[in-house]
Amino acid sequence: MKNKYVIAAVALLAIIVAVLAFVNRQNMKITGAEAVKGTLLVSDGKIEKKLDFQDIEAMNPVEFKAVQDTSKSGPEEHAFKGVLLKDVIAGVFSEDKLKKASKVVVKSIDGYTVALSPEEVMEQGNVYLAFEKDGKPLGTKAEGGSGPYQIIITKDQFSQRWCKFVTEVSVQ
Ligand SMILES: Nc1nc2c(c(=O)[nH]1)N[C@H]1C(S)=C(S)[C@@H](COP(=O)(O)O)O[C@H]1N2
Ligand SMILES: [Mo]
Secondary structure, three states: OOHHHHHHHHHHHHHHHHHHEEEEEEEOOHHHHHHHHHHHHEEEEOOOOEEEEEHHHOOOOOEEEEEOOOOOOOEEEEEEEEEEOOOHHHOOOOHHHHOOOEEEEEEEEOOOEEOOOOHHOOOOOOEEEEEEEEEOOOOOOOOOOOOEEEEEEOOOOOOOOOOOEEEEEEEE
16 A cells, blocks of 8 residues: 555656656757857847857957966966857847846856846956857867856956856846
């Protein structure tokens, strides 16, 4: 008798796990294969646009320096190349969209999510979508890298919000 309940409970848990996994899967709008190619989804909650690496490269990339602190190194200055996040957003929507937003949410392939304020995103030379570090591509998660894209916040000395493996940028 008792066994029956145990089996029923296990079966129920398995169903719940499967449903939650499915729901989470629906939340990931970029597949792993797209992510390694550098596909980026930019959305405003209604309109969604997929950009590829060539689109990002065509958006006026700049070189800049930032002090990076990781679990493997202390604070070190590195040369990065990327596009200001506000230019990525302006390239799909407009600067105006950003001015009226309450937040910019960045998601990555491992589910890591960071929230940025529109004010900090609009600051000159602060928040970048980077794709090169010290003259080399950032590399994918599988390659032990931090890309193809990583958010670099030059005015934020702590690295928690320097979101690696970025797949989605959502202006809300
Ligand atoms: N996608 C993603 N980005 C991330 C993280 C993560 O787990 N996933 N960790 C954050 C944290 S806590 C730090 S300190 C920096 C550097 O992490 P690393 O030293 O593991 O590279 O990346 C940040 N960006
Ligand atoms: Mo961290």
